[in-house]
Every structure is written in structure tokens, then in C-alpha cells.
Amino acid sequence: MIQKQTFHYLLLFVILLWLALPAFAGPMLGHKLTVSVTDASNKEPIVMGSVQLQPLGSNAVTDMDGKATITNIPDGNYQLVVSYVGYVTSTTQVKVSKDVDMHISLRISDLSLKEVVVTAKQNTMGTSSKIGRQAIDHLQASSLADVMQLLPGQIIKNTDLTSQSNLQLRTLVNNNTSAFGSSIIVDGIPMSNNGAMTQGPFSATAFTGTDLRQISADDIDNVEVVRGIPSAEYGDLTSGLVIVHSKAGVTPWQAKAKINPELQNYSLSKGTSLGRAGILNLSVDYAKAWSDPRLRTRSYHRWNGNMAWSYNISKIWHIDTRVRMAQTRDWSGNDPDARQDGSETKNDYLSLGFTHNGKIRLDRLFSRNLSYTLGMSYAWQDSRNTAFVSVPGGLLPIITAMETGYHSVSWATQSYLATSKTEGRPGNIFAKIADDFYFHWGKTRQSFKVGAEYRYDWNDGRGYFNLDESHPLRPNANGRPRAFSDIPGLHQLAAYAEDHFVWSPNRVNHLRAQIGLRFTAQQPFSNLSTTALSPRVNLSFDVTRWLALRAGIGLNSKTPGLSYLYPDKKYDDRVAVNFMPQGAGAAVQQLLVYHTQVYDVKRSTDLKNATTTKIEAGVDVKLPWGGKLSVLAYHDKTPNGFGAATQYFTYPSNVYDASHGLIITPGAATTVDYANPARTDIVYMTTGKIGNTNTTINKGLEFDFDLGTIRAINTSFYYSGALSETKTYSTDLNTANVKTALLPSAYSAYGLTPFKVVYPSGLDYDLYRQYVSTVRVVTNIPSLKMVASLAGQAIWQTYSWSYMADKQAIGLIDTNLGYHALAADMQNGYLDYAGNYYTTLPASTQGIAVADLALNYKDNVPTKTMPTWNLSARLTKQLGNIGGLSLYVNNVIFYEPYKVANNNTGTLVQRNTNNFSYGMELYFNL
Secondary structure: OHHHHHHHHHHHHHHHHHHHHHHOOOEOOOEEEEEEEEEOOOOOEOOOOEEEEEOOOEEEEOOOOOEEEEEEEOOEEEEEEEEOOOEOOEEEEEEEOOOEEEEEEEOEOOOOOOOOOOOOEEEOOOOEEEEOHHHHHHHOOOEHHHHHHHOOOOOOOOOOOOOOOOOOOOOOOOOOOHHHOOEEEEOOEEOOOOOOOOOOOOOOOOOOOOOHHHOEHHHEEEEEEEOOOOOOOOOOOOOOEEEEEEOOOOEEEEEEEEEEOOEEEEEEEEEEEOHHHOEEEEEEEEEEEEOOOOOOOEEEEEEEEEEEEEEEOOOOEEEEEEEEEEEEEEEEEOOOOOOOOOOEEEEEEEEEEEEEEEEEEEEEOOEEEEEEEEEEEEEEEEEEEEEEEOOHHHOEEEOOOOOOEEEEOEEEOOOEEEEEEEEEOEEEEEEEEEEEEEEEEOOEEEEEEEEEEEEEEEEOOOEEEEOOOOOOOOOOOOOOOEOHHHOOOEEEEEEEEEEEEEEOOOOOOOEEEEEEEEEEEEOOOOOOOEEEEEEEEEEEEEOOOOEEEEEEEEEEEEOOOHHHHOOOOEEEEEEEEEEOOOOOOOHHHOEEEEEEEEEOOOOOOOOOOEEEEEEEEEEEEEOOOOOEEEEEEEEEEEEEEEEEOOOEEEEEEEEOEOOEEEEOOOOOOOEEOOOOOOEEEEEEEEOOOEEEEEEEEEEEEEEEEEEEEEOOOOEEEEEEEEEEEEEEEEOOOEEEEOOHHHOOHHHHHOOOOOOEEEEOOOOOEEEEEEEEEEEEEEEEEHHHOEEEEEEEEEEEEEEEEEEOOOEOOOEEEOOOOOEEEOOHHHOOOEEEOOOOEEOOOOOOOOEEEHHHHOEOOOOOOOEEEOOEEEEEEEEEEEEOOOEEEEEEEEOOOOOOOEEEOEOOOOOEEEOOOOOOEEEEEEEEEO
């Protein structure tokens, strides 16, 4: 292990040394390209427009005169890409054999153009989709969550800001690994949730990744979603990658309002030129939502504020600096019009973020562009839960002990109103530096990227506590306070190198390869140090002018996060004294004592990063009439995901009664002689350790057909979908108590077992399948500046199966934590209550037949739901230059039939409910 980590750190050193090389690299000779960029309508220069020369990788930003210059260009054919917010991106082929001067006119992106893009556009390398501003507007998206419904296989849903929303690509289940969600990167900064903490036991529902509701859709310029194998530039991810680019550039004042029965969303934005001082972008967004306008038992409020400053420090140095604010409030409780009893749940969130991106165009041999990113965020997360605590059986012990020992506890005889709070203060620091350069040899071209980054996540919140610790909300093992500020922060170092290789032996055949390697070190140079190498390869080959094949294989590595690295203490409570005499004057004698056992894991020293191996292969076909067909098969496996690592601890727990240990004095308080127990139980307790014990396999088929356009009616047709399967199982130690029916009543009465039975691991699994397809018809009428779309989606199959295999016992763990194997030839033998094995049980010995420990399951069948479908319609109309109007209806024909619920029952249920919705959006350019 030491040698392996030494190699990884050596690799990091080499990459850092390479990043320092541009300072010493001399200039190179080549040609100069000068580009003038103007507005096609008024011929005004476009300031700070983006100019890229591909595959050279050189970038430039236009100056006050709309001009940009790229120098030291070798001879060759290139692709010039010019873009600006609110304009149609221009792509031009350029042949460079001498100095070149060019003029590019950009057209404003509006509905008067013949080509309007309101769907996700498929990219082949890395299997990604690009979603532009027109598509976001047509969707009437209120958050990033709404944008994701354009992806193949994603289900079209109503906007719902009252429920937390995260994104998990290519997986159908939320478990302890995928709970981190897809990685969300906003303007170069990952929205890390590694510092998110929870109170209580380890669970997949502890958190669900980045909440996409926080990100307002109105400030987004475009989104790229990588479902396949990402560039080595990106790490610390599980189920995919979402790259969000915010608006930056001169734009008019724009006011927007979205209204539907469950939502109101308002925004105001402006991008203004400061002359030579740069460009300032401002935006503010407010949204409020409720789950049901008739019964407002859930509500959500969101404020977003963004300020961005773009500036050219010199002709070669461009910077973008942003400050963000997000404030949200989730509330659930009784209908305000109903009787109030004080019970409610309220979650308040406030975050501040700073982002600074810089790009220096050096145009040197080993450094075309040197870029860097700096970011910091800090959040105030407060969760307040008020509820009535019931008292089952007429008596509820109030157990709050934090230390091991015997504790006299109070009790409640009637329900009470209690309030708990969780105060989290997660923070994140991110820094990144990257270098890219280019080489051209004969018929090959290579674009290189080299970079390094540092991340630090922490949480200095007060954690979980009760407002009144004498009346806790959860008066048991799961309700102990925990201070998040006691937990160390998480450091990560990473470095990567990547080569974009293109070989063109002729005009038809082209081989493209994206080959990268990423190194990650978690808690470097400490006893929790973990390193990971993530090689990644994407390949594409043009077989003919109309057929291309592609494939890829790569590894993703995900850091456990603070909640998993430093799990909470484990508490176990058992009754030691329950003396409750009744009658006059007996109250003073009543005594309730519990034995509390505390186990502190402190940290998971052998917990490693979860590593996902992603494999995919596909084909792209260009159709004769201009359409395109893409089909892709994928297989993603995470063999070492995060899960409970069963580790036992045993402890003695005494029980005292009136005959043993209790000192009872009439009229006086009862005391305990702890040296004289009536009974001593040996109790098994899990330590709360977390390990790499979960395996998840995702596989499936994705397809995306662009069926082309009927020019006569300017109507385009698209068909996309996905057939997905997720299988998940645990490789953790599989143990159980001895069946109650096999034991004397003394064991079952006190919840004890003489030993733990061990069964084979990995035989049980959960299996999920889903088949979703979507047809989209888009009609554009440029003369009316109007676009309409109709989307029909069918969910053909929803399948789930919690399979449990029949199993024989393979071993046992005794009270001394010793493991004893039970071989196949021992299945006909016997065990006594101490765990000793006998071929034939002695007449004087009580025991259990080993064969009786076998587990057998019946009626273990999968559940399949009937197909259902949905039809939604959208219309967007531009009102000249002053604004526009959008309308939508989801589940247009209100299709909510009664059908058989699933294959296991004959019950009729109403299907496709809660899908009907309608709304409108107005926007004005001021």
C-alpha cells in the first residue's frame, strides 16, 4: 500500500511540475488570426465574445472594438467557434497558411430564425447532451431539476419545488453511494455536499445530493449533461456530471413571471457594459410553491441573487468573478386554515458563494492557455422539527444518557410537544489550475490538458440538539445530540492529464480518442489517506460518411464525505430496573434505570473511495434526409460502494429486581446495589462502522433519434428513450439472530440470542427495471415568431424485485466474538447454546439442529406495473422585441385510468395521477 501511494504522489508531483513549465517555455512561431465580431442586425461590435480555434484549443475574448487575436497558429485546417450570450453560435472552417483576418456576424437567437433548438442536442464523445437557452425557455423551467426532463429516459413530471430534487443518471435506486447524486458544476465550481452531515444511524436517506431546486433556471445560459465517461478533468462523482454555465455578457433588462397552480416564479436580470471597466451582470429570482393550492400543507420559498463581473485585464488575460446568494425555506405542517397544534417541520437554508475564473492566453509551445479557478462557499442550514411524542403503553422512558453506565431515567405518562433542531454550517474551498496545448504531426492532431486541484470541505455547525433536553423529540438511541464542529475537515488533492487525439488518414475516416488519467488523494499525508487512479478512454471512428462507431471505458472515484468518514456514536439502551409499585405513597419508590452502552467508531480508517467502472459502446448513423440515429449500450459497476460494515461488540448488562439488588424502603426512594444483579445478559451490539460493502450494477440501452425535418411545414420529429436496469446487493457480513422458535422463552423474553448465525453474503439483491420512450414533435413558424411542441411519453415497464435466496448457515459468532465455521458436512449436526458443535446432541444438553438455522423464502416474486403514458403540449410566442409568452399543459387529455395495480394483486388503482398541470410564462425586455 505504501509503495502504491508513493507512486500516486509521484504522479501528482510530475503533473504539478508540468504546470510550472509554461513559465520557462519559450515562444513558438506561427501565424496570426484576427477576428472581428459584430451584431448582424446593427453592426455594433460585440464585446467579450468568446472566440475558440479548435482543435488547437486557443481561446480569446473580444475587446472593446469587438476584435480578438490568436497568435502562433501552425499551418492547418481549423474550426473557428464564436459565441455570445443571447446569440446563435457561429462555427466556421478556417484554413491557416498565413496571417488571416476574418469578420463574423452573430445573429440574435430568437424565434424568427428557421432553426430553433428546444430539445437536448446529443454529443458523441463522452455521451453528453447540450441544452441551450431556447430549450430552457420553452420548458418554462423554474430550476435545474426541470431542465433534466429533456434527457433520454428521464420522466416528464410537473414542476414540484416542495420536494427535494437531485439527479442520479443511469440508476434507478438511491443507496448510500448514489445518494451523493450527480456532480453539479456551476461556472467551474463543484457544488460539493461532502460536508453535509446528519444525526443518527447510517442511511441512504441521510441526504440526496445537491438539491437542484437551489439553482434558478432563469440565470442559466446552457447546460451540458455527461451521462457517460467524463473528461479526466472532472472527479469526485458517482452517477454523472452536469456542467452549468451562467449568463455573462451585455443583455437587456428582462423581467419574467411563471405562474401555475402550484408555483409562482419571478426574476429580473440585466447585463450592462461598464466600458473599459468590463461587463456587470445582475440577476434576482424569487419562487414560492405549495404542494396543493387547496391544502397548503407544504410550501417552499426561494431567493436567488447573482452578481458577475467580466473584465479583460490585458489582451491575453480575461477574468470572470461572481458572487452568489441563495436562500430557501421548506415548510410542512397543518393547513393554515385548519386547527393548529404546533407540529411542523421547517428547513432554512442560506448560502453565499464566491467564484473567480481566469484565463491567460500564452500561445507558447507547452501552454496555449493557462486557466485557473478559485471558489469558496459557506452555508447556514437550520432544520427545526416540532411534533407530538406519543406514549405507547402508558409509559415512555426519556433516555438521554451520553456515556456508558447505569442511569436513572425519567419517564412520561402522556404525550408532549417536542422540538429538535439541526444546525449545519458546511463550507467548501476549491482551487484549480490547468494548462492546455496542441501538437500536429502529419495526419494526427493532439490537444493536451494538464491540471491540478484542491478541495477542502468542513462543517462547523452545532449539529443536532433538542430545545428541551428533558423532553427530546426522539427519546431513544437515535436521538442523542451531536456537534458537527467536532468533526475534522476533508482535504482532497487531485491531478489529471488528458490527450484529445485525432487521426485522419483520408477525408472519410477519422479516429478520435480522448485518453485521460486522474489521480485523487483523500486526506493526504494522514492515517486516513486514500488514493485512487482513474484512467478514462473515449473512442470514436468514422467508418463511412454516414456511419460512426464509438466506445469507452473509464473509472470514476467518489469520496465518502464527512458523514461516512466520521460516523456518529452508536448507542444501545436496555432496561436494568423497572420498579413501579402502585398505591398511596408508592410514587416516591418508583425507579426506572437503563443501562446505556456507547460505542465510538471515531473514524472509518479502512473506508476507501467508491470506484465505478463505466463501459459503453454505440453507433451513430446519419440518415439520408438529414436526420441522425444514436444507439448506445452501457454497463456501470460499483463493487465497493458505501454501506454498513457489520462489526460486533458484546457487553454485559445487568438486570435488578425486588429480590436482587433493589434496596426498598417504604416512604423513601428506592436505591440499587449494582453488585447484586438478578441476571446478567450478554448483549450483541453493532459498532456503527461503515465500509465498502455495497455493489451496484447499472446497465441499459439509450437511444436518441433525430428523425429530421419536414421543410414544407417546418416540423421536426425526435424519438428518444432508455431501457434501464439496476441491481444492487450487499457484500457485508450477513448475520441474524437465532430464530425465536428454536430458543427457550428466556431468550425471546429479553431480546437475546446465544450466538449470531452467519449466512453467505451477496446472494440477496434488489433488481429494478424501467423502459421509457418519448416522442417529440416541434413546429417552428418563423414568420409568427412562434414554436410549438408536443411530447408523448410512455412508461412501458416498471419492474422491481427484492430477491432473497434460500440459505444455509455457514458459521456463527459466539459471545466472545469468535467465529466458528459450519462446513457442508456439519449441516446434519447440532449446536448447544454456547455454540459448541455436536454430531449427535447429548441427552443432557439443550441445543439446536444446524439444519433448522436454514432460511427459506416463499412467494418471492417480482412486481411489475402496467404501462402508462403522458402527453404534454407547449407553445412559445415572441412578441416582437419587447418580450414573449409561453404556455404549457401536462397530461393534456387528463389521462388517469383505473388499471390493475401490478401483477401481484388484482386491485384496481387510478394511474397517472398528479400529472395534470398547466401554466404560463410572460417575459419583457425593458
